[in-house]
Amino acid sequence: MTIEQINDAIRKAIIGSSRAAFGIEPTQIAAEIPPKPELGDVAFPVAFELAKAIKNASGEKKNPRDIAVALVNGVSAVPGVGNVEIAGAGYLNVFYERGQFLAANAAAEPLPRQDAKGEATASKVCVEHTSVNPNKAAHIGHVRNSVLGDTFARILRASGKTVEIQNYIDNTGVQVADVVVGFIYIEGRDLEAIKALDEELKAAGRTFDYYCWDLYTQVGQAYLSDDELKAKRSEVLHLIEEGGNKTAELADYVATRNVECITETMERLGIRYDLLPRESEILHLHFWDKAFEQMKRLGVIHYVADGKQAGCWVMPFEEHTGTDEHETDKILVRSNGTVTYTGKDIAYQMWKLGILGLDFNYRPFYRYSDGKEVWITALEPGHDGPLPRFGGGEVIYNVIDTRQSYPQEIVKKGVAAISPERGEQASVHLAYEMVALSPAAAEELGFELSDEDRKRPFIEMSGRKGLGVKADDLIDRLEANAEIEVEARHPNAEPDVRRAIAHQIAVGALRYFLLKFTRNTVIVFDFKEALSFEGETGCFCQYSAVRANSIFRKLEETGETVQQNRQKITGSDLTDILSDPGNVDIWTMALTSLRLDEAVTQAANAAEPAILAKYTFNLAKTFNLFYHHHKILGEPDELKRATLIVVADLARRSLTAALATLGIEVPERM
RNA sequence: GCUCCCGUAGCUCAGCCGGAUAGAGCAACAGCCUUCUAAGCUGUGGGCCGCAGGUUCGAGUCCUGCCGGGGGCGCCA
Numbered sequence: 001m002t003i004e005q006i007n008d009a010i011r012k013a014i015i016g017s018s019r020a021a022f023g024i025e026p027t028q029i030a031a032e033i034p035p036k037p038e039l040g041d042v043a044f045p046v047a048f049e050l051a052k053a054i055k056n057a058s059g060e061k062k063n064p065r066d067i068a069v070a071l072v073n074g075v076s077a078v079p080g081v082g083n084v085e086i087a088g089a090g091y092l093n094v095f096y097e098r099g100q101f102l103a104a105n106a107a108a109e110p111l112p113r114q115d116a117k118g119e120a121t122a123s124k125v126c127v128e129h130t131s132v133n134p135n136k137a138a139h140i141g142h143v144r145n146s147v148l149g150d151t152f153a154r155i156l157r158a159s160g161k162t163v164e165i166q167n168y169i170d171n172t173g174v175q176v177a178d179v180v181v182g183f184i185y186i187e188g189r190d191l192e193a194i195k196a197l198d199e200e201l202k203a204a205g206r207t208f209d210y211y212c213w214d215l216y217t218q219v220g221q222a223y224l225s226d227d228e229l230k231a232k233r234s235e236v237l238h239l240i241e242e243g244g245n246k247t248a249e250l251a252d253y254v255a256t257r258n259v260e261c262i263t264e265t266m267e268r269l270g271i272r273y274d275l276l277p278r279e280s281e282i283l284h285l286h287f288w289d290k291a292f293e294q295m296k297r298l299g300v301i302h303y304v305a306d307g308k309q310a311g312c313w314v315m316p317f318e319e320h321t322g323t324d325e326h327e328t329d330k331i332l333v334r335s336n337g338t339v340t341y342t343g344k345d346i347a348y349q350m351w352k353l354g355i356l357g358l359d360f361n362y363r364p365f366y367r368y369s370d371g372k373e374v375w376i377t378a379l380e381p382g383h384d385g386p387l388p389r390f391g392g393g394e395v396i397y398n399v400i401d402t403r404q405s406y407p408q409e410i411v412k413k414g415v416a417a418i419s420p421e422r423g424e425q426a427s428v429h430l431a432y433e434m435v436a437l438s439p440a441a442a443e444e445l446g447f448e449l450s451d452e453d454r455k456r457p458f459i460e461m462s463g464r465k466g467l468g469v470k471a472d473d474l475i476d477r478l479e480a481n482a483e484i485e486v487e488a489r490h491p492n493a494e495p496d497v498r499r500a501i502a503h504q505i506a507v508g509a510l511r512y513f514l515l516k517f518t519r520n521t522v523i524v525f526d527f528k529e530a531l532s533f534e535g536e537t538g539c540f541c542q543y544s545a546v547r548a549n550s551i552f553r554k555l556e557e558t559g560e561t562v563q564q565n566r567q568k569i570t571g572s573d574l575t576d577i578l579s580d581p582g583n584v585d586i587w588t589m590a591l592t593s594l595r596l597d598e599a600v601t602q603a604a605n606a607a608e609p610a611i612l613a614k615y616t617f618n619l620a621k622t623f624n625l626f627y628h629h630h631k632i633l634g635e636p637d638e639l640k641r642a643t644l645i646v647v648a649d650l651a652r653r654s655l656t657a658a659l660a661t662l663g664i665e666v667p668e669r670m
Numbered sequence: 671g672c673u674c675c676c677g678u679a680g681c682u683c684a685g686c687c688g689g690a691u692a693g694a695g696c697a698a699c700a701g702c703c704u705u706c707u708a709a710g711c712u713g714u715g716g717g718c719c720g721c722a723g724g725u726u727c728g729a730g731u732c733c734u735g736c737c738g739g740g741g742g743c744g745c746c747a
Contacts, residue, residue: 028687035690045689051727064727088690089727133747173747312745334745341747405674406742433675433741457739485709505709516695517683520675522740529682529696533709536683536695543709551706602686614684617694628711648706670709 001104003594006080007031007042010094014046017074022067024053037588040085040093047071047090064090099574102590106566106646110596110657111158124162126352126393127153127430130266130273131168131400133175134258136216137209138265139468140525141401141435141461147514147663148432149399150271151609154661159604164393168348169278169376171255173341175463177237179212180251182219185232191250198257209261210470212254217466243284252280263366263374265471269507270663273374275390281360281377282348288339290358291347291418292332300417301332311335315414330410342407346414353426354392355419362387395426397607402431402520430607432519436460441525442467458524469525478506481531482539490669501667505539508664512538515613515662536617538664544620544627545659545666548652551632555645562649568642577640589626590647592619593654600661609662616658623651 011029019025026049034043047064054062068086075094076084082097129149132142153163170176183189189197198208223230239247259276266272282288292313295301301315314329332343350356363383365376375388400408408429416424436458439449447467453459461468483502490498513530517523533539552562578587599615602608632648635641656666 030687032686032689035693039690043690048689048727061727091690170747175747309745331745336745338745340745345747401741402675403741404747407747436740482709489707489709521683522676524682526682532696534696535709537709539709540695543707547707547710554706606686610684611686614694621694624710627706631705633706670707 001080006096009078010075013074013078014071017071018050021070022054024057026050034093037584039087041096041591042094044092046092068092098578098587100571102574103569103571105594110654111600112597113160123394124164125156125395126164126166127397128166128168129399132262133170133173134255135175135179136213136463138262138471139461140471140474143471144435144514145399146266146271147511148609151515151663152607154663155600155604155609155612158600158661165273166275166277167273169259169276172240172279172283174237176251176255177233177240178219179216179254180236181232182215185229186218191253194253207261208257212258213466216463220464241283267368268475272368276365276374276376278377281379282344284379285358285360287347287351287356287358288344290356291350294418298418300414317410342410345411349411349415349427352391352393352396353422395428397428397430399430402433405431433522435523435525438524438526441527444527475506478509478531479503482506504665504667508538508542509533511663512613515609518608518610541616541620541659542666543670544623545652545655546670547627548623548648551648554633562645565642565645569646573639574643577643585626585629586643586647589622589651592622593650596654596658613662616662619655619658
């Protein structure tokens, strides 16, 4: 009997009682968690809804408390329900049959796979995230994107979905072109010279993406005063897009090396991909032509003969204005015949949904330490052996920052116009606010600010200016700080072990830091807060789990098992223990642990990983309280000891599963 | 100009479909290690939920207006 099953049974009872007493069936019955555990395990504010419905139906004004009275008996009769109280202005507060409930759920999986419910086909969804321009190292803003996307994918998997993760590589865009301009026209290097440089960097312990970061900044600065250099940009861009020439070959090397570097950075954080679709293939495999043809045929876009947009192919896009509605058309094909980014994006989105009628070729790109392979798109078939099936997702989630809401809206509308049966709900823009720097953090990074900038609430990061906190730098700092702490606590541990633990702590700190904010909150990056291991942090949650595990390590040393303790409790024998007011925290611990499934569902429905992060923190906090109040293994009363062990076991399993869903591991010790 | 988001404790943020006495963390102050790990725990102080109307039995939450901050509105990506 899970929480959800009991609550559903209660809902049915309420509907029955309500129909009998008032001739009205409430449609949606909300269940909420009472503000204090003493008030109950679950509360139904349904009497308020009913009061309104009765008034609307018959004009009769009824007191919500009286309505609640009419529902009590039905709810009390539901199996698993212990006690029902009417509280406040008319809340129906339900207490579960606690002992029975605990005994029944003692061995329950914290995250039951929900696809086991009997869905006929396991539908696949795609999540696109990261998508960093492959011309420089990733910074903290990119990491927010990746952590959000990766965690959301884990949440979807935890709720039973099959998920494919894509990282789009814009290898033929202006940003790559800029770095190529730098290599060729500032540094005078050809492909061989860049390869040699790459080797030199490797030997010196430096990375290619960091080098490109600086070069990109240099190019950005040079453009400001050097018009000749700036003219090279479009020339280079054109050559890269066209392909099959020396410049394109050089650009491909630069982009590929950056993708490798970024893949390694993300792997440090436990972020992995299934496929890297590249813009060059979208171009050369004529995805756009195919999409264009369909859009023309379906009349989704039209040619503009005269006026401001003469010679362009445009898609009508309605914009809502205050009073009168006017149409602005989004240009997909320029008058010179080239396709805009949005146009290419529509073709790509169609492929993701499986409605384009074309596919990429593929080859393995990178192998992770455990052997899992990341695939990349390719021009030619070439690859022998079995090929995974990519794309064709039921729903496509695009993790892209909120500044791109407008073009994403066009992509969604465009695709829906091409395939009305799939509609707009097949494309989800998972929007999030940017990570910016506090003026103090920018100065800490060595940037000179104007007086005007200093007064601003935050400063936007800029790859062009080289202004940003590089991901690897931050992870390095976190690891170094964590290692100092680990060393202080475990001076006898092997250096390898210490480093491994420090790494897990660093990842936990960074991921949690980025996940505790809701998506539409601008994160103003602050070093002190990001580097903290105390309070509401990943480390706090890990620490609780480590403590919990140490209880069971000690238990196992005595040869005792959790299963033996589960068998010691039957349910009805726990009434005395659980009804003791001094033991409310035992029950709260159990109930909080068993709500993980609910937290994951909420996070998935709202597409908001922060919900799960908050739940995990709350779970860890609840455990610390429980741990502090009870001597678990030292408890003299046998039945109470068994209860404490069973509940602590529920807590550590939920905590571990919750953290894993956030992409955070539990260290051996801390 | 049009449009979207934000404004909650000194600071950084939660607050579910409108519901019970508005919650965390940090910072400040006072305590707690003979114990299953003190990266922890307990306590104290701190609030015109930007302002003004409205809807409602009930508003931090919904509606309107205003003020303040940020984003987006390209034949860039």
